[in-house]
Amino acid sequence: MSSSFKEDYSDDFEVTPWKVEGSVDYARLIKKFGTQEITDELLEKMESFTGELHPLLRNKFFFSHRDLDWILNKYENNEKFYLYTGRGPSGMVHLGHLMPWFLTKHLQDKFDSNLLFQITDDEKFLFGNKTMDEIKKNVYENILDIIAIGFKKSRTKILVNTRHIKNLYSNSLEIAKRITFSTAKSIFGFTNSTNIGMIGFPPLQGVPCFLPSIIEGKPTPVLIPAAIDQDPYWRLTRDIAEKMGFYKPAQIHSKFLPSLQTTGKMSSSDPESALFTTDEPKIIEEKVSNAFTGGQPTTLLQKKLGGNPGICSVFSYLRYLFDAPMESNERELKCRSGNLLCGECKHDLSSHSTAFISMFQERREKAKDLVSDFMYSEDN
Numbered sequence: 001m002s003s004s005f006k007e008d009y010s011d012d013f014e015v016t017p018w019k020v021e022g023s024v025d026y027a028r029l030i031k032k033f034g035t036q037e038i039t040d041e042l043l044e045k046m047e048s049f050t051g052e053l054h055p056l057l058r059n060k061f062f063f064s065h066r067d068l069d070w071i072l073n074k075y076e077n078n079e080k081f082y083l084y085t086g087r088g089p090s091g092m093v094h095l096g097h098l099m100p101w102f103l104t105k106h107l108q109d110k111f112d113s114n115l116l117f118q119i120t121d122d123e124k125f126l127f128g129n130k131t132m133d134e135i136k137k138n139v140y141e142n143i144l145d146i147i148a149i150g151f152k153k154s155r156t157k158i159l160v161n162t163r164h165i166k167n168l169y170s171n172s173l174e175i176a177k178r179i180t181f182s183t184a185k186s187i188f189g190f191t192n193s194t195n196i197g198m199i200g201f202p203p204l205q206g207v208p209c210f211l212p213s214i215i216e217g218k219p220t221p222v223l224i225p226a227a228i229d230q231d232p233y234w235r236l237t238r239d240i241a242e243k244m245g246f247y248k249p250a251q252i253h254s255k256f257l258p259s260l261q262t263t264g265k266m267s268s269s270d271p272e273s274a275l276f277t278t279d280e281p282k283i284i285e286e287k288v289s290n291a292f293t294g295g296q297p298t299t300l301l302q303k304k305l306g307g308n309p310g311i312c313s314v315f316s317y318l319r320y321l322f323d324a325p326m327e328s329n330e331r332e333l334k335c336r337s338g339n340l341l342c343g344e345c346k347h348d349l350s351s352h353s354t355a356f357i358s359m360f361q362e363r364r365e366k367a368k369d370l371v372s373d374f375m376y377s378e379d380n
């Protein structure tokens with residue numbers, strides 16, 4: 001097992017389930033984490049099942065995987081897979097969180113998969129300064145976002161850890177018993193000052209990797225769409241899966257939608273860094289107008305030297321969320337050649353985000369009547 005992430009990345013970037021800092025080198029991350037790149041060949045295979053490639057696969061926002069080829073082969077041989085994803089309710093949901101959920105919905109539609117959606121309220125209580133009451137409010141608000149994505153009601157079940165603990169606990173003990181402190185320390189970088197709740201938490205995030213096999217009464221493949229920050233949890237569960245008589249869970253990993261302010265990812269705990277699904281239009285405009293770009297300090301220099309879309313948060317949001325591929329390539333060329341000013345891109349992002357978020361807010365309103373339909377049954 002490799003040494004802790006902190007030691008690996010302390011010089012330039014750091015990626016853990018609780019912190020993403022610096023400018024992430026994704027090619028290097030694949031090597032360090034020991035995951036696989038999503039190749040064009042694998043995308044072709046995916047396309048042969050789905051008929052069309054989801055934009056987040058085509059534009060390589062999802063760039064890495066574990067056993068995606070294996071799970072597609074299983075599907076080809078008539079073994080259907082479950083999807084599993086989740087949310088740690090540290091605050092309101094931002095556009096970054098939606099990215100893995102968009103792909104999850106697409107996969108649910110195309111493969112007609114059951115989906116387990118875990119809400120780790122315990123994790124966010126243990127890690128951070130929020131009270132349990134504050135976290136509980138976030139749980140409700142976040143559930144509205146999850147439902148607003150449009151998952152199939154009949155095939156989606158949301159588990160909230162503190163509420164569904166009796167459905168999770170025995171299996172979590174089976175996992176916990178097979179993991180030493182030394183392994184957990186090396187995977188998560190725990191230290192002597194980490195509270196012991198955090199140290200004991202990871203098995204709970206592991207349980208839904210195996211719950212489908214328990215529900216179905218036979219080993220059942222599971223595919224987890226998430227950003228790559230969650231990979232440490234899967235490494236832990238993959239290590240012990242076969243010893244417990246289950247398949248190793250497969251993953252498909254995304255990059256991070258960046259912070260609007262600097263490098264690093266959008267974060268719920270830093271409101272200025274993110275566009276939230278609950279933001280009002282005026283707030284969205286303000287945040288976008290203050291966003292970090294790859295532009296030059298003056299219009300004159302921008303026209304002369306061009307900008308750098310490679311480091312521009314506004315360009316990334318437009319590329320991954322709103323621009324069609326050709327449009328994005330043209331935007332890049334125009335920016336680099338000095339024929340596009342940051343104000344124009346900010347205007348485009350502001351109007352696209354405002355329209356999208358207001359449509360999403362209507363869906364959140366409608367979701368209020370559906371909450372109980374989406375909850376995992378405690379009697380299971």
Ligand code: TYM
Nearest residue numbers: 085086087088096097099100118120226227256257265266
């Ligand atoms: P959380 O709440 O931090 O994040 C929820 C999901 O969003 C992804 N994510 C992002 N994706 C793109 N750009 C960003 N800026 C960005 N920030 C976060 C995360 O990778 C995640 O997929 N411990 C988890 C909750 C959880 C979970 C799971 C997540 C429980 N079971 C299974 C994924 C799969 C958490 O706190 O996620």
